[in-house]
Amino acid sequence: xxxxxxxxxxxxxxxxxxxxxxxxxxxxxxxxxxxxxxxxxxxxxxxxxxxxxxxxxxxxxxxxxxxxxxxxxxxxxxxxxxxxxxxxxxxxxxxxxxxxxxxxxxxxxxxxxxxxxxxxxxxxxxxxxxxxxxxxxxxxxxxxxxxxxxxxxxxxxxxxxxxxxxxxxxxxxxxxxxxxxxxxxxxxxxxxxxxxxxxxxxxxxxxxxxxxxxxxxxxxxxxxxxxxxxxxxxxxxxxxxxx
Amino acid sequence: xxxxxxxxxxxxxxxxxxxxxxxxxxxxxxxxxxxxxxxxxxxxxxxxxxxxxxxxxxxxxxxxxxxxxxxxxxxxxxxxxxxxxxxxxxxxxxxxxxxxxxxxxxxxxxxxxxxxxxxxxxxxxxxxxxxxxxxxxxxxxxxxxxxxxxxxxxxxxxxxxxxxxxxxxxxxxxxxxxxxxxxxxxxxxxxxxxxxxxxxxxxxxxxxxxxxxxxxxxxxxxxxxxxxxxxxxxxxxxxxxxx
Numbered sequence: 001x002x003x004x005x006x007x008x009x010x011x012x013x014x015x016x017x018x019x020x021x022x023x024x025x026x027x028x029x030x031x032x033x034x035x036x037x038x039x040x041x042x043x044x045x046x047x048x049x050x051x052x053x054x055x056x057x058x059x060x061x062x063x064x065x066x067x068x069x070x071x072x073x074x075x076x077x078x079x080x081x082x083x084x085x086x087x088x089x090x091x092x093x094x095x096x097x098x099x100x101x102x103x104x105x106x107x108x109x110x111x112x113x114x115x116x117x118x119x120x121x122x123x124x125x126x127x128x129x130x131x132x133x134x135x136x137x138x139x140x141x142x143x144x145x146x147x148x149x150x151x152x153x154x155x156x157x158x159x160x161x162x163x164x165x166x167x168x169x170x171x172x173x174x175x176x177x178x179x180x181x182x183x184x185x186x187x188x189x190x191x192x193x194x195x196x197x198x199x200x201x202x203x204x205x206x207x208x209x210x211x212x213x214x215x216x217x218x219x220x221x222x223x224x225x226x227x228x229x230x231x232x233x234x235x236x237x238x239x240x241x242x243x
Numbered sequence: 244x245x246x247x248x249x250x251x252x253x254x255x256x257x258x259x260x261x262x263x264x265x266x267x268x269x270x271x272x273x274x275x276x277x278x279x280x281x282x283x284x285x286x287x288x289x290x291x292x293x294x295x296x297x298x299x300x301x302x303x304x305x306x307x308x309x310x311x312x313x314x315x316x317x318x319x320x321x322x323x324x325x326x327x328x329x330x331x332x333x334x335x336x337x338x339x340x341x342x343x344x345x346x347x348x349x350x351x352x353x354x355x356x357x358x359x360x361x362x363x364x365x366x367x368x369x370x371x372x373x374x375x376x377x378x379x380x381x382x383x384x385x386x387x388x389x390x391x392x393x394x395x396x397x398x399x400x401x402x403x404x405x406x407x408x409x410x411x412x413x414x415x416x417x418x419x420x421x422x423x424x425x426x427x428x429x430x431x432x433x434x435x436x437x438x439x440x441x442x443x444x445x446x447x448x449x450x451x452x453x454x455x456x457x458x459x460x461x462x463x464x465x466x467x468x469x470x471x472x473x474x475x476x477x478x479x480x481x482x483x484x485x486x
């Protein structure tokens with residue numbers, strides 16, 4: 001058996017998310033269908049399942065084959081079969097204990113906000129348009145309170161019985177012209193965690209919630225205490241790190 | 244009669260260019276159809292006609308009405324009628340001698356090149372993917388030779404009897420991570436001029452044409468001497484200046 005690591009990038013706009021679903025166009029569905037034409041049917045493991053509309057600048061997938069095949073052949077044939085919305089960046093043979101999901105040390109996401117009065121048609125699929133002037137220093141104060149290991153139940157869509165304890169390693173907001181961008185890294189994220197954090201930070205940036213109120217929202221461990229979720233299209237899986 | 248200036252932005256991806264054509268989805272066609280629903284049928288004048296696939300961060304259009312209407316109403320109603328690919332940024336009443344086209348002092352275009360081995364699905368509609376490492380200093384040398392007033396016949400799609408003399412006011416290439424970007428300003432441009440200049444600069448950046456050979460290409464005034472045209476989707480009308 002040979003195990004492979006596949007690095008890819010995709011525009012999530014036209015997909016019903018990463019994870020395979022019957023009769024839906026998904027990234028995993030397209031990828032596994034293309035792989036099946038090259039090496040036969042197989043199962044793949046992904047580092048970060050992304051929701052519908054969410055993009056990936058750098059996603060990692062792993063799979064194993066009984067009969068080895070040259071990684072460069074996989075890259076070339078996959079890119080020939082896949083449409084332009086998915087690009088395979090590279091493929092390499094890895095140790096058989098490697099799992100794109102379980103071997104990952106951390107994931108980094110980026111969230112982009114267009115912060116000006118008028119929308120911009122050129123970034124409408126990759127950013128959230130917030131027409132109110134945002135106080136980025138206050139947003140940084142809000143997100144700084146989340147760094148470290150916490151129970152993020154207030155920021156997670158419920159998954160019965162699953163732990164919502166996560167460790168945020170780094171999080172920073174910056175203004176880049178009319179764009180306001182978050183980069184956030186955690187060992188892993190629960191469902192809708194980044195988008196829920198963004199929604200709360202925007203409330204802080206508009207002055208409707210004080211940054212000093214964030215620890216209490218974390219503390220109550222109740223999703224009703226947060227401020228919903230920011231739209232998916234502003235979110236991009238930026239990178240996955242392995243030890 | 245009242246004359247209006249309309250500022251707009253569009254994602255050119257789904258349009259057969261700016262200029263109206265029968266049975267084609269064009270920016271002018273959509274804009275005039277929406278305006279007709281607000282103020283009745285009318286003709287508009289545009290600062291820079293863009294080809295199919297070319298975008299506009301900032302385009303300017305002018306038109307006149309017999310019965311005045313509040314500019315803010317035009318903005319709000321147009322944005323309600325137009326789809327998300329076109330955004331009206333503003334509207335103002337201007338002097339009756341104003342023409343978006345003839346009053347313009349200069350136009351600035353941007354051209355984006357993704358300069359790395361792998362394509363990036365997230366910028367596939369807004370940049371040209373050039374996988375060969377480009378020498379940006381050499382490209383700057385090439386474009387610097389074009390600044391000033393020249394006959395750009397070597398860089399223009401023929402228009403019988405029309406002058407191809409244009410004045411380039413500024414042009415600069417810069418590397419921004421994996422992107423290589425041109426900003427070029429001229430009093431006006433002839434058809435496909437920016438894309439023809441980009442195609443030549445890329446040949447220079449790949450080392451296939453020396454930057455020192457550019458003045459001779461300009462001098463022969465023959466389109467066959469140039470290197471074709473770069474693809475339209477990397478091009479964006481960046482701004483239009485008025486005195």
